Amino acid sequence: MEQEEKATRAWVLHPELTSDLNRRTAGPALDEAVSLAAALPHLEVAGSEIVRLRDPHPGKLFSKGKLDDLSQRLKLAEVDLVLIDGPVSPVQQRNLEKEWNVKILDRTGLILEIFSDRARTREGVLQVEMAALSYQRTRLVRAWTHLERQRGGLGFVGGPGETQIEADRRAIDDHMNRLRKQLEKVVKTRELHRAARAKVPFPIVALVGYTNAGKSTLFNRMTGAKVLAKDMLFATLDPTMRQIELPALGKTPGQGGGRKVILSDTVGFISDLPTQLVAAFRATLEEVLAADLILHVRDISHEGTDEQAQDVATIMAELGVNEETPQLEIWNKLDLLDDDDADARRKEASRSDHILTLSAITGEGFDDLVSAIDAALDEPRRTEVLQLAFSEGKKRAWLFEKGIVEDEEPGEEGWSVTVTWTERQSAEYAAI
Known part of the structure; x- marks a missing residue:
């Protein structure tokens, strides 16, 4: 035993x-x-x-x-x-x-230790170890047995790293070079996956927010998935993505029937995030950079919710998130407020088109969120006349299926079809 x-x-x-x-x-x-x-x-x-x-x-x-x-x-x-x-x-x-x-x-060391314990994907593990090496490079006489570890953790808090072993800069730099090469291979694989996703003409909706704001609970409610959702900082580390149909109003979550989107749950942000991790996890947060819509989830019951929101905004700016990307602010955890405070928050949020109140636990405000996502993703449309040969019945059927045909006239060699569509639908049509 x-x-x-x-x-x-x-x-x-x-x-x-x-x-x-x-x-x-x-x-x-x-x-x-x-x-x-x-x-x-x-x-x-x-x-x-x-x-x-x-x-x-x-x-x-x-x-x-x-x-x-x-x-x-x-x-x-x-x-x-x-x-x-x-x-x-x-x-x-x-x-x-x-x-x-x-x-x-x-x-910084504590956050690195947590990230190391939580990383699951190959890229996540490599990113954390790179960040840890960069951090420890200035602390030369430290524990280094974790470089050969078989379990999570960096060895700062006991376990394999208990014995103090000297590691000079050459050893650290050599190890960082090896990790960098491994990471390059992993990133190339991610780029292939991202290119494949880009061909799927569904908008990306990214959940961001301070750690423990309730993003994973909301993600689970919207997708029917079972992502780890605990009352714990950094319960989610590696990004989780799902292609889903937003539930049509009146339907239960997971039933679909509405707009198709790719929903991305991301690592929680935190104040004073180690600079090594901001750089290291830029790739992990690429879904946020490529998002068509960002949902900023806030724990509105937290005493420091305004400070947390400012920290999230600062980190998103450091990551290079486009300021023109549409954003909705989700005031989550209404269920943790007393009735008077919850009513006050609802009234405050109602004054803005970009703020919604919600409880990811009880489902309150969920239908309003779906409607707001739909409205935010409504793209500009243009009218265009397409010439289709009689042999292109599949494309014609697709146009009618999408409900974007305004008019159609048959000719000697095919159809002249007038459509009103978005850029995304145009790209999807071109891929048929």
Whole structure:
């Protein structure tokens, strides 16, 4: 009988820099950091706190008094790992580890660890490892046994990476080059798949939003799929796509009967996303860049929902999302608000054509969402006269099936058909 792996006891610190006027609200920020820690298996959060400081100490982040005060609590709690919700320099990390005799992981390292644990596709695994190598390149004396790991995780939090092994830049660079070559092959395969999808003349609708906003629950309701949907940060990492028919009004989700679209569920965004991951996951988020419509899903019950929305907008701008791409803002999780707050949100949203209120759990607002997607995807139409030979009966039948024929006149060699259609329908017709 295998012995159960002992949980790593962790303490979460959120440094609140009082000199930073643009800092995040400390309470929700600490809650999020604790949720990030809880998203890792085999990790037990023993405690958490906000540490106020005017300016970070260049060598040890915290002042001498704070260091001693924290040291006592960490020893009493028998902590193995301290998660610091912010950037920690290599020098600060090394000094803090010596001071407290524990492992230190900053926000970037924690997010990388979660992504590594969650990655499932070949590209996702390679992207995470590339980002981790880039991050660790500045921290040369660290754990590197995870490069040969057989399970998820980067080894920062125990397991195979427990032993400290020196890795010089040459070893890291060689490994990054090998990964880069593997990634190039995977990306070429993705490009082929994307080219194949481009020939399918259905619009792409991409779900984006802050992590844990309820995108996967909404995706499941719209598709009838069973994508992992948990009350957990980064429950979805690799993109999930489905070709679906939007449910016709009055029908239950999954029945179809309406417009055909490709729906894409994406990794959740988060504030202070590591720059390595913004670059590494650009390919993973290509469906957002190519989307015909973006649904920005917000957890409207969250205390920091406005800050989260701003973070999503910032990351989409960094990714290069076209500002002209139509967007709908979905205020989700109405079911978590009390009746008065929910009514206030409904009234506020009703003042905008681009905001909808919804509960992906109960289904409230679902029909309105389908109607709004339909309206947003209505494309400009043009009228055109086509000349079809009598032998092109298949094309003629397709035109009538789509209901886009305005007039038809037979001639000596075929039909003269007047149609009113969209660019997408024109492309679909050309592919017949």
